[in-house]
Amino acid sequence: MAQKFSFPRFRPDGTGASGRAANWAVIGIFMIMAFAAIAAGRDFLMPVTLAVLLFFVFTPLRRLARRRGVPDALTATIVTLGLVIAVALIGLGASGPVSQAAQNLPTIKTRLEQKFSELRESFEEIQQAAQEIEQVQAPDDEGQPAPIKVEEVSDSTLTSLMKFTPAIAGQVVFTLFLLFFMLASGDLLYLKIVQSFDSMAEKRGAYLALRQIEDSLGNYLGAITIINAGLGLAVGLAMFAWGMPGAILFGISAFILNFIPYLGAIVGVITSGLVALVVMPGVFWPMMVAGTYMFLTSLEGQVITPYFVSRRLQMNTVVVFLAVALWAWLWSVIGMIIAVPVLVVLRVLAEYVPGWEKFGNFLAGEEPPAIEDEDEEEARDIVEAGAGAEDESAARHVTAEVVEDAGKP
Structure with missing residues (x-):
């Protein structure tokens, strides 16, 4: 006899199981409204969230500089300017290949048409067989197989990018200013958070949670950034060895895209394959280029990252994938980038917030922390x-x- 389970039943007096059902209903309504608010306020919440995450990452550096006698305001200035210079260098390195690709759009269009024409001829026998099968199934239908259409490559994408550039630049500036003020204020934010708790034990627990968020985010993002830089260098050199145009752009793209788990690698493989399809003859060599990109990203994801990233920071792969998809739906590309850092913060909080132990256990990877x-x-x-x-x-x-x-x- 299979064991049965049922949802809580409502009682006329409004007590017992009906109270639990009402609580779940309220929680469900709250979650729906919260997701709607997060999606609606993304233009404001995205830079705020990014600034808070960067604040936790750079706070240990600010604290170290203070012990060396460096004022917090000076450290905040150095960190902010350093980020500006890093973004400027990345943009400068990518501007040349992007500009060249924009100028070569007509040539790219022509080569794509030629390549798809060659592919159509290569698969002519398959199309003929499919046509014969269709004629057998519908003898009165004399329609020809639909030709492969190649959409025109226009400047609509560039126009869209130019349209959204001011908004993106504004969010970047807002993030940097907020990060500067948070770092320059020293331990003021920590003090206000700790003051909001009552007992001394709760205050201490809140402060230790903040410090552990610092360590976890710093260790994770530091390791991931170094690994992604190595991957970008390897991809750039590999694309240069294959004779691909814009090898620098491929390296920069690999560095940035690899902050997005799973989806970033897929986008990189597809992009490299399409570009190789344009500049290389046949299909074999473009497949080799895409396979090289896939090999490098697989080596990074399956060997290098698990070895260098602490097992304590590794996450449930299903949860990571769902989180990336959810934040992509809410906040697009920025959401995919911050998905894993947000999970790291939630996992740390689960170790300190009473009742969140099982939630932290669910977020953990193959070796979750023991529940007490x-x-x-x-x-x-x-x-x-x-x-x-x-x-x-x-x-x-x-x-x-x-x-x-x-x-x-």
Whole structure:
């Protein structure tokens, strides 16, 4: 007999299980409204969130500089100017290849048409077979296979980028100014947060949580930035070795795109393959170029990053993918970049906020942190026992034995 479960039933007096159902209803409504507010206010919330994350990253540097006698305002100025210079150098390095690509749009259009024409001729036999099958299924239909259409490459994309450039620049400026004021204020933000708690133990816990957020974000973003820089260098050199145009742009793109888990690598592989399809003959060599990009990103994702990033900071891959998709829906590209840092912050908070232990356990990777009760051990016993079962009936039998053994004194 299968074990049954049901939703809480509403009682006429409004007590008991109906209260739990009402609570879940309120939570559901709150989440819907919260997501709507986050999506609607992204022009303001995106730079604020990014500035707060950068504040946690650079606060240890500010604290170190203060111990060396450097004022907080001077450290904030150096950090802000450093970020401006870094962004300017990236933009300067990418401006040349981007400008050249914009000037070569007619040539790219012509080559794409030629390449798709060659591909259409290569697959002529397959099209002929498909046409014969279609004629057999519908003998009265004398329609020809639809030709492959090549959309014109226009300057609409560049026009859109020029349209949104002022808004993006404004958000960048707002982020940098907010970061400057937060760093220049020293420990004022920490002081206000700690003051909002009552007991001394809660104040200490809040301060330790803030410090751990600093360490976790700094370690994660520091390691990821260095790894991505190495990946960008490797991709740039590989594209140069293949004779691809704009090897510098490929390296910069790989560095930036790799901050987006999974999707960034996919975009890079597709882009490199399409560009190679334009500049190289045939299909084999473009596939080799795309395969080289895929090999480098796979090596980084499967070997290098797990080795250098602390296991404590590794996340549940399913949760990471869903978080990237969710933040992409809410905040587009910036949302995909900040998705994992936000998960890192939530995982740290789960270790300090009462009742969030299981949530932190859910966010963790293959080796989640131990929960201070029997739930984790019991769950592991059931899952490990059921993993060896061939079907649902066998799983019911072996898990029943686990439950019986756990109930014995």
